[in-house]
Amino acid sequence: MKLRKIPHGVHPNLLYxxxxxxxxxxxxxxxxxxxxxxxxxxxxxFERTLLYPNHDDMTRQTGGMPLGERIIVTGRVLxxxxxxxxxxxxxxxxxxASGRYHHEMDQHDxxxxxxxxxxxxxxxxxxxxxxxxxxxxxxYPWRNHPNAWRPAHIHYxxxxxxxxxxxxxxxxxxxxxxxxxxxxxxxxxxDRARERMIAHFDLETTQPEFALGYHxxxxxxxxxxxxxxx
Amino acid sequence: xxxLLITPSQTIGPFFKEGxxxxxxxxxxxxxxxxxxxxxxxxVTDGLGQPVSDALLEFWQxxxxxxxxxxxxxxxxxxxxxxxxxxxxxxxxxxxxxxxPAADGNLQAPHILVVIFARGLLRQLVTRVYFDGEALNxxxxxxxxxxxxxxxxxxxxxxxxxxxxxxxxxxxxETVFFEA
Numbered sequence: 001m002k003l004r005k006i007p008h009g010v011h012p013n014l015l016y017x018x019x020x021x022x023x024x025x026x027x028x029x030x031x032x033x034x035x036x037x038x039x040x041x042x043x044x045x046f047e048r049t050l051l052y053p054n055h056d057d058m059t060r061q062t063g064g065m066p067l068g069e070r071i072i073v074t075g076r077v078l079x080x081x082x083x084x085x086x087x088x089x090x091x092x093x094x095x096x097a098s099g100r101y102h103h104e105m106d107q108h109d110x111x112x113x114x115x116x117x118x119x120x121x122x123x124x125x126x127x128x129x130x131x132x133x134x135x136x137x138x139x140y141p142w143r144n145h146p147n148a149w150r151p152a153h154i155h156y157x158x159x160x161x162x163x164x165x166x167x168x169x170x171x172x173x174x175x176x177x178x179x180x181x182x183x184x185x186x187x188x189x190x191d192r193a194r195e196r197m198i199a200h201f202d203l204e205t206t207q208p209e210f211a212l213g214y215h216x217x218x219x220x221x222x223x224x225x226x227x228x229x230x
Numbered sequence: 231x232x233x234l235l236i237t238p239s240q241t242i243g244p245f246f247k248e249g250x251x252x253x254x255x256x257x258x259x260x261x262x263x264x265x266x267x268x269x270x271x272x273x274v275t276d277g278l279g280q281p282v283s284d285a286l287l288e289f290w291q292x293x294x295x296x297x298x299x300x301x302x303x304x305x306x307x308x309x310x311x312x313x314x315x316x317x318x319x320x321x322x323x324x325x326x327x328x329x330x331p332a333a334d335g336n337l338q339a340p341h342i343l344v345v346i347f348a349r350g351l352l353r354q355l356v357t358r359v360y361f362d363g364e365a366l367n368x369x370x371x372x373x374x375x376x377x378x379x380x381x382x383x384x385x386x387x388x389x390x391x392x393x394x395x396x397x398x399x400x401x402x403x404e405t406v407f408f409e410a
């Protein structure tokens with residue numbers, strides 16, 4: 001198997017000076033080209049035993065209901081050829097509706113919600129589909145630059161079939177006025193690629209009297225098409 | 231043929247801890263798997279020489295016979311995931327990987343694939359750790375591509391069954407990262 005080359009204009013450059021942490025963490029020497037071998041072209045499988053109670057519903061992981069706007073997010077994990085990836089692990093984490101993470105290093109002066117931890121884990125079904133319920137995360141300030149605020153986002157960690165497909169990204173919400181000011185979002189070089197990270201409002205997933213629905217597909221690197229398998 | 235644009239990478243940020251912890255993530259193989267048991271440990275530093283206390287490291291390797299993906303509770307044997315500590319340190323328990331061929335059929339030296347995520351990394355870094363004293367290091371095709379910097383990928387012996395391997399994200403002795 002051979003994976004397609006990553007197209008230009010999709011992933012951020014490692015050094016993106018307006019996101020300050022890149023200045024001392026991005027490697028300065030060029031990456032060395034590697035001919036992928038067995039380790040790169042394989043990867044771990046995950047079992048449903050990793051799915052803890054209410055793994056797919058962040059609103060039901062404690063005794064009570066968290067504050068905030070309840071949402072349902074659905075979508076598919078696909079490769080760039082459009083083929084769905086079944087039984088793929090997605091790990092999720094986010095801040096609460098007030099913009100505070102359940103994390104010891106988050107010192108933002110916004111309330112923690114005793115009913116919200118903000119961690120989820122789902123696996124795609126046979127058609128590559130996933131679904132989870134949560135509350136919409138809030139915006140929060142960070143110290144990257146004066147008056148810096150992160151747009152609302154949910155962190156996604158996704159495994160494909162091989163370690164080279166591995167992806168960690170963030171899902172953003174449509175119409176968020178903070179997107180234009182966010183160096184992490186704008187580290188992605190093209191409009192088309194940035195739009196890939198924005199969920200769509202989805203009336204079909206929206207449940208009356210219960211929760212708004214959003215749709216978000218994740219697309220991973222895929223194998224080069226060959227005459228035999230196309 | 232459908233062709234979709236891949237989803238861009240974004241940083242893991244600083245707040246992933248509980249969301250990304252895996253049970254026994256530092257132990258790559260169950261006790262029953264045969265092989266030479268080793269420990270690999272070290273420190274991750276940034277361009278200022280400061281420890282990186284919020285990195286996530288993932289490891290993927292074959293067993294001693296060169297086979298990938300045997301059974302293990304919840305996931306595959308040979309996979310590991312650890313978070314660096316407050317002082318930037320990590321440690322895994324594994325077995326010395328077996329040899330597997332490169333794309334051209336020649337044997338590669340034993341190595342573990344390592345993927346690094348951290349705040350300030352807008353996409354993951356991909357590297358490999360090799361082991362000091364392995365004869366195949368001299369002819370490994372990936373090490374050969376690294377020239378004088380190949381030494382940054384070779385873990386040093388640190389006792390009978392332990393190896394020390396530090397990761398320098400930037401600057402002095404910057405670790406080789408691969409593009410594949």
